Amino acid sequence: MTSIQTITSALAGLDSIRGELADFYRDLHAHPELSGVEFRTADQVARQATALGYQVTTEIGGTGVVAVLANGPGPTVLVRADFDALPIQEATGLPYQSRIDGVMHACGHDMHATCLLGALKLLGDARASWSGTLLAVFQPAEETGRGAQGMIDDDLFARFGTPDIVLAQHTAPVPVGLIGGHSGIAAAATDALRIVMHGHGGHGSRPEATVDPVVMAAATVMRLQTIVSREIAADEAAVVTVGAMRAGTKDNIIPDDAELQLNIRTFTPEVRTRVLAAVDRIVRAEAAAAGAQWAPDTSVIDAFPVMVNDADAMRRTLGAFGAVFGNDKVFDPGRITGSEDAGNFATAAGVPLCYWMFGVLDPAVFGGSDPVQILHDLIGGKLDLKTVPGPHTAGYAPVVDPAIKVGVTAMTTAALTWLGEARS
Incomplete structure (x- = not known):
């Protein structure tokens, strides 16, 4: 397990890449692809990961992409992002809104892929400070529930190694800057x-x-x-x-x-x-x-299937989030009625899953400016969520910056929490 000092040092390079990550995100958002046909998206992700120095393999379980960085002895950490879109006509009016009629990134998967690439950049640059193997999985077809299993059935672990932990994150319709995770049964x-x-x-x-x-x-x-x-x-x-x-x-x-x-x-x-x-x-x-x-x-x-977070893994990871973001920014959302197939990777490998959510909406959407106060109001039932555009709606619009910064920070922090400390 790496130290908070090591994590802070790795994150120091984030500000210098925020602009290019934002551009990449806007491009993905403008060119969404439905489950199983994410050909352009997979190509863009593979090109980026290759340029970062990772060993990249494409067409895993269809359009899946795997990027590996072996960096000495230590744990193998699987970091996962999905990248498929939904059959929804976008109505955000954003200058980079979908150019594909009837298809939209309405669940934040474009944000997931972007943030994972940002984390891979920071982790690659900081490789002198950690030891182990990064197994980055860019997964298709999450929305159909077939993507994770498709990659597993394509001999994912036989070809790239069995991980010691599976880490995954998802955008959440809460103010940007908040991080939520729940132990045990986390998704329906x-x-x-x-x-x-x-x-x-x-x-x-x-x-x-x-x-x-x-x-x-x-x-x-x-x-x-x-x-x-x-x-x-x-x-x-x-x-x-x-x-x-x-x-x-x-x-x-x-x-x-x-x-x-x-x-x-x-x-x-x-x-x-x-x-x-x-x-x-x-x-x-x-x-x-x-x-x-x-x-x-x-x-x-x-x-x-039901998605289950390992209690010890969540405790360890959320503790690191508290140290980086501040304990007041970390909350327990309880179990959600949404569903996810990220847990299939952990189940198939027989290892713990750690899955969390990070807020991506402008606090102004909730009529306030303080994310922590808005969170308290949400928990207290004081806000009408019918006015907030959430996932799977035509108006879902993550605020690009600082949402990307939060997502990259979270994934980098989590990965370093589970990778080994480099030996001096």
Whole structure:
């Protein structure tokens, strides 16, 4: 474990690269790519990592990039960033907003990749002060839950070595400068389902001659909302969201089918089993109640496991964050209902995971200027978050600087906390 003095020394070079990192971030943000087709992004990341002196390998698990810096005996530290975007039309109005119609970096993955590259620069320059191996993983397809496993299945650890720790971070819709981490179950499991309800179509003027799948689907949407409120105990947690409903082509045509897309979040296997069983029961019952001849078809879109942070690893890393950022800037966000596949790397390697979040929004968005006071107000429920553009929305806009500085500082600090001290 390296000292705070070593970390401070390594961070001294950050100000000199903030401008070029900001330019790189804006370029990635303007050219987002969806999960699994991040070809330009992967190329840009690989070029940057190669220029920093890392041993770079591309096309790992698809478009994944791995950059390795072996620097003597010591721990192998896996530092991970994802870089895929979302099918959202950007509405930030930023001069560098997405140039790709219907695609946007609405979850901060462009920030993740930029900050990891910045950390690789600082860590490479400071290699005389630490010992071990940096295994930098730039991961595709996080949004589909397939990216991490795809790289693992492509013999990631057999080819590049098994790490001793997995470190990852994510942007958070809180004021820039705040760092949050939670031990134990930190993020929910996800089950994303596609349900097709089959009716019998016909002319809109003669609904009595049809089995209307639109009405069937609408009734199902409403009934699904009772799962959490009426079937899950108050001291447990679950989320059931219907994110898409598609049916029909014209106002006077009753279609044959209607499609629902569900997103389910749970924290325990028991609750997950109950929720999935309730979904299946409800969609079948509504189809039967409507007189449908065929049962609904259900298929899995994607799935994420529960993400679990190692308690000792979090304690050690958050302690270093407190020393660097100030203890008042470090907080426990509790478990989040968002999902992540970064934990797949730790699970597959059988090593601890340390995953944290760093604030990237301008405090003015919250109507204040002091991040710590805003945090207290957030925890106290005094702020209306409906007015704050968060991840997966068209208005999500991290403040470029100092968010990049915070992200680079956090990843550099965490990596040095787990790498070995160079022997004199």
